[in-house]
Amino acid sequence: MADVFIFPCLESNYGYLVHDPATGATASIDAPDGDAVLAAVKETGWTLSHILVTHRHADHVQGIEQVKAATGCKVVGPEKHADQIPGIDEMMVEGDEVALGDLRFQVLATPGHTVEHLTLFEPTAKIAFVGDVYFVMGCGRLFEGPAEELMTSMRKVAGLPDETRLYCGHEYAVSNARFAITVDPDNEALVERLREVEQMRDRGEMVMPTTVGIEKATNPYLRVDQPAVRAVLGMDGASDADVFGEIRRRKDNF
Numbered sequence: 618m619a620d621v622f623i624f625p626c627l628e629s630n631y632g633y634l635v636h637d638p639a640t641g642a643t644a645s646i647d648a649p650d651g652d653a654v655l656a657a658v659k660e661t662g663w664t665l666s667h668i669l670v671t672h673r674h675a676d677h678v679q680g681i682e683q684v685k686a687a688t689g690c691k692v693v694g695p696e697k698h699a700d701q702i703p704g705i706d707e708m709m710v711e712g713d714e715v716a717l718g719d720l721r722f723q724v725l726a727t728p729g730h731t732v733e734h735l736t737l738f739e740p741t742a743k744i745a746f747v748g749d750v751y752f753v754m755g756c757g758r759l760f761e762g763p764a765e766e767l768m769t770s771m772r773k774v775a776g777l778p779d780e781t782r783l784y785c786g787h788e789y790a791v792s793n794a795r796f797a798i799t800v801d802p803d804n805e806a807l808v809e810r811l812r813e814v815e816q817m818r819d820r821g822e823m824v825m826p827t828t829v830g831i832e833k834a835t836n837p838y839l840r841v842d843q844p845a846v847r848a849v850l851g852m853d854g855a856s857d858a859d860v861f862g863e864i865r866r867r868k869d870n871f
Contacts, residue, residue, distance in 0.1 A: 648678060
């Protein structure tokens with residue numbers, strides 16, 4: 618259906634190549650580091666046809682020009698702030714469908730971390746590349762939107778099938794889990810997940826992908842309506858958005 622090659626790069630980023638075995642079409646999701654992307658292309662033996670961009674932050678786009686020059690690939694990125702996507706050839710917005718060989722990625726607008734942030738979902742393969750909207754048991758910082766906007770974006774992704782595999786932009790699993798326990802301490806699924814990710818990282822394993830179902834059970838930003846979480850925060854009567862914002866504020870200072 619789809620092959621995904623995962624490789625760590627920079628200090629905390631994940632890079633991804635997604636490959637359609639039927640046609641040979643291959644995309645890099647973002648280009649955090651040109652050398653790392655090109656090394657992954659060489660290791661897999663795949664021919665890079667596309668770079669699909671989730672958002673404009675430097676640690677997601679700074680390798681684009683190097684990779685494009687080396688491969689001649691097409692760069693497809695968000696329409697908003699397209700002038701800040703190096704080498705962009707085509708623009709995409711919510712509701713578009715991006716073809717990668719026989720794969721068909723649905724484009725979802727997921728603002729909050731940045732205003733133009735997009736998520737790419739392939740429904741047949743049940744995979745989604747979520748950039749910095751989601752991390753394992755976490756989410757990106759509120760750089761350009763209110764808490765309600767990022768909460769809505771996360772809930773949009775959480776509405777995908779539970780078995781959908783989520784590929785996030787960074788590795789913060791252990792830190793996120795240790796923080797999540799502070800606001801959701803009685804969540805048995807979270808306690809077990811913390812133990813699991815600590816063991817995986819101790820073994821040098823990548824904690825990726827996660828799934829929609831796992832995140833719904835363990836990600837505190839998806840559990841803002843839970844009485845136990847609200848009780849810990851002392852926010853029983855607050856709006857979901859205010860609870861979300863308080864959790865993000867606490868994480869920023871964790």
